[in-house]
Amino acid sequence: MTYRNMNRSWLEKYDQPQTPGKTPKDEFDAFIELSSDPTVVFDEDKAWDRVSSRLSMTPAKKRFDYSIILKVAAVVVLAAFTFLLYQVSLTDNPQLVEVTTTDAPLNYTLPDGSTVYLDANSTLSFQEDFNERIVTFDGRGFYDVVKGGSTFTIQMHDLSVTVLGTSFSVETSDNQFRSFVKEGLVQVSDTHSSRMVKPGEILTYQKSDKKFAIAANDNPNILAWKTGKFIFKNTPFDEVTDNLEKYYKVNFRNAHQFKGCLVTAEFDQQDLTEVLAVLGEILNLEFKISQTEVKTLGKVCK
Amino acid sequence: MPETSDIFLFNKVKNGDTVAFEEIFRRYYNDLARYCFTLVRDETIAEEITQEVYIYLWEKKDNIEISSSLKSYLFSAIRNKSINYIKYELPKQRILIDISDTVLVEGTVFHEKNDIKRLKKKIQVSINQLPEKCKQIFLLSRYGGMTYKEIAEDLDLSVKTVENQMSIALKKLRDLLESDLKNYLNE
Incomplete structure (x- = not known):
């Protein structure tokens, strides 16, 4: 049977009006009908609460005697109630909650149970009621979003990230946006277009030319800024320091001079002095720390 | 105790009886929402439409005359509203x-x-x-x-x-x- 004929024969089956709930005609019919789910149960109480409050009815649990006097009283009560509601709604405007980190990172739990690990110097803000699951974000953060009825949106200047329930990191700087997805799927959109980022991928967006690039992530330390766990295998020294800088909040001033030195080591939340001692031992180098600056001294590797 | 008839309840509703209205609401809400769900295939929309129908019923109770039965009135209201939703609202949905x-x-x-x-x-x-x-x-x-x-x-x-x-x-x-x-x- 050709495709056209196949279509034709289905079409004939659908040519007659269908009544919902009617016995399905064939397998395809029954199959499609599966989506109607006749077992679904709706929450009557919740629905009634919504409808009665939209009609400004007081919860009608007790029976009223509709004598004139009571009717008048009810109207007065209703009016007072509405006025009260109005007053409450005036003073109870949703508040904007803002969370800002300066020196130290912070693990923050949002009203829906999603968590954000905010790195230092980041800002997160959202409406207190959090009905729409929208946050505004600036800086670097790791999001672990719980699955909810609605999508979860992060707005960052002209970019927005939409997800349903997943974990991923985002990072904005003056000229670049980066997102790494650990689990699930993340959609990143600017005003014109959008891209899907899959687990293990890293998306980079250059603000200057508004272009997206997606690549498989090959850096095992992509989340080390948060976890403090580093794995280096023959990694050039300047790449090692790039990763360390993000977690230890220091600046390796002349690391690029030593990029010929390869490091194989693992660290797990050790103090910076300990990490530097290990590196010094492996590479026969010395480090001089002054405040947040680290200077590397010694012979360049060949 | 036998169930109070729909027409009797609806006449009470016409007099502004919220208790009768709640009884009608609870009597058919789930059936109507389920029927609506088979039409629009979206649980949230189905509930919304069903609630709209009830709100309409209350607000226009003075002008609504039930010719056959309240039940069939409600079901055809759901059907009309659902079809209108599919026709006019669905294409607008972001x-x-x-x-x-x-x-x-x-x-x-x-x-x-x-x-x-x-x-x-x-x-x-x-x-x-x-x-x-x-x-x-x-x-x-x-x-x-x-x-x-x-x-x-x-x-x-x-x-x-x-x-x-x-x-x-x-x-x-x-x-x-x-x-x-x-x-x-x-x-």
Whole structure:
């Protein structure tokens, strides 16, 4: 049977009006009908609460005697109630909650149970009621979003990230946006277009030319800024320091001079002095720390 | 105690009796919402439409005369409102990509019968992914119970166009669901 004929024969089956709930005609019919789910149960109480409050009815649990006097009283009560509601709604405007980190990172739990690990110097803000699951974000953060009825949106200047329930990191700087997805799927959109980022991928967006690039992530330390766990295998020294800088909040001033030195080591939340001692031992180098600056001294590797 | 009759309750509603209104509400809410769900295939929208119908019933109670039965009045109100929703509101809906659903549709073939819940979801999502016009016509015909001629007149299209859109819809659904259908039938 050709495709056209196949279509034709289905079409004939659908040519007659269908009544919902009617016995399905064939397998395809029954199959499609599966989506109607006749077992679904709706929450009557919740629905009634919504409808009665939209009609400004007081919860009608007790029976009223509709004598004139009571009717008048009810109207007065209703009016007072509405006025009260109005007053409450005036003073109870949703508040904007803002969370800002300066020196130290912070693990923050949002009203829906999603968590954000905010790195230092980041800002997160959202409406207190959090009905729409929208946050505004600036800086670097790791999001672990719980699955909810609605999508979860992060707005960052002209970019927005939409997800349903997943974990991923985002990072904005003056000229670049980066997102790494650990689990699930993340959609990143600017005003014109959008891209899907899959687990293990890293998306980079250059603000200057508004272009997206997606690549498989090959850096095992992509989340080390948060976890403090580093794995280096023959990694050039300047790449090692790039990763360390993000977690230890220091600046390796002349690391690029030593990029010929390869490091194989693992660290797990050790103090910076300990990490530097290990590196010094492996590479026969010395480090001089002054405040947040680290200077590397010694012979360049060949 | 026998149930108070609908007409008796509705007459009380006409006099502003909120208790009678609540009784009618609870008596039919789930049936109506479920019926509406078979028409619009979206639980949230189904509840919204059903609640709108009740709100309308209360607000216009003075002007509503029930000729047959309250029950059939409510069901046909749901049907009309659902069809209007499919016709006028659905095309306006901003397309929100449900990411987990997209994965579901693109990535998974179902083998297990106990995956029926996800399978249902997948069918719903497949319908939702049809192009707008296609989806509208498919839903009107399949779930709104309208004939091609009625749809054509309603949407100001030729019957031929409606037919074409239906065959596009069916081909797309078949493409998306073919392997699932086979698996489902083989078990």
